Amino acid sequence: MNAHYRSFASDWEHQATVRTRPRRVLEEDDKLIYPLCRQPLVLSAGFVEHCPQWRDFVLVQTFYKFINDVVIFETEIVDKTARNIAKNRFSIPFPAACRYDAMTVVVDEDYHALVALDFMQQTLEQTGIAPLELPAAIELSRAIPIAQTQTPTHLHDAVELICVAIAENTVTHDVAAFAKDDSVKQSVRGLMADHLADEGRHAIFWASLVRHYWQTASDEDRYGIAQVLPVFLQHYLTNELQRDFDQLLIEHLDISADARQVLQAQVSALTFPITRQHPLISNIMGLLRRSGLLQTPCVAQALSAYLPVPGSPS
Template sequence: MNALDYHSCAEAWESRATIRTRPRRQVEDDQRLIYPLSRQPLVLSETFMRECPQQRDFALTQSLYKFINDVVIFETEIVDRTARRIAKDRFAIRFPFACRYDAMTVVVDEDYHALVAMDFMQQTIALTGFEPMALPEEIELSRAIPAALALAPAHLRDALELICVGIAENTLTDDVAAFARDDTVKPSVQGLMADHLLDEGRHSSFWARLVRIYWHSAPDADRHCIAEILPVFLAQYLTNDIQKRFDFALIAQLPINETARAALRQEVTSMAYPIDHQHPLLGNILRLFRASSMLDSPCVQDALAHYLPKPRR
């Protein structure tokens, strides 16, 4: 695909921009969960179930607050920054007006997602009475993107940023889908995430198309340089350091003895996924590499060998 083949999706998006067209989601005062158990395995651990099962709703609510906080950071500080620069034609890669127009649509959607998420957090505080713990001021991308850009020559930093954001938008979709599919959580949470999912599905395709446009025109030397940096980005992006630090802070809030706290910290540490082909986000990341045609390049295949599924013998 080249830039001249790009046709704007904005008209179709406008008629289906779900977050902007749905009624306000209001959190229910019912017995369903505020956050999926599968996304906070701490509450299913042996020590938690034995020592403080009555703290489940507190732990799940704090986990929802972190998720919302992560979404706000992602939408307003990561995606918004890149999309806005593309929309205003202040990006090193020059895209035609149709691409820039769609990028501004992404800006509007993402900021609206953040607004709706913040509204839902305030509703949850009012319903549960649980004030948020100190929430992280950064997400994994806040470290991973700068770490990757620091290794790139100046003329490739915007291209690398585009690819990193494309990867992230494709992985967020899977996160949101986990909420939308889980019937144990409140209907408002399911509905909110289903609305978000429809928008993010369109956004992920948009970013894949832009990456594909860039990759098809990139010189071989630039492709090789970017390929060599991708493992650095992935190693930072797939770490669980920030989540583990949050879980440790959550454990510190629980009314249990120090022996139980130490056991919970050990259980949390053992839950981390290996940063290799077994990581659950790798499927979506590879989907972006395939959709953008990046994975067709031998240099990318070589650079990502550690992350590619191992052939069966």
């Protein structure tokens, strides 16, 4: 890997947001704090009919959940994996340059969490809306351990590495869409753009590590990992936690029992099948292709349900 790995240490020195960005301050204007298109509840027919006056409350609470998810993702998952690599505590060996880069990822992710918490406090002070009880876990918190339990112990770090790489590439796509929505406050869009600037670098870093591991993995280990990838995706891409949170939100709206029942039914019916049409699947398959996994027959076979049908547009 020494011959092929290109460190981004110099890029980090000049580009990392922890070194180059001023503090973002939340504006007091009429723009949204969270995109309407990312909270289907407020766009539903029942909500528009019965309680449109609760829109901003729902958007603020959804923003709090988003911030909370970012903090969990950055500090409890990515930080842990990157720190173990940086301190040479990972079962997969990586060269010194890679371990140094891993520590810059730790710094970046902890800084993202710090900025996110700052925005949560600014939002509370500006709106006077206190956050509801926020989830203690995210989908990734559950999906990685489930995948690991279905592989031998010696593959747990490799599974963690691949799952984190998938998530880091997915969040890059997610944040990019958020940053481009001009209905949202400029400071929030700036927060997302700052995050994106670092996450683009991270996505390349994790893909490089997965590629390195995959080139050295045995056929038996490759097969074992291939079998758990669909399991991971089913638990990672679920929207169950979001549905649970939306139901909690509905309980806190001052509306009639009939209106509450309508909204609860709409949220319960809102599902996103985890198929090849899922909006994040093509992004994930792209990462697996760039990392060399999809070129391995056992992986392609295990993930065949998510790959484009031959002859159809990819």
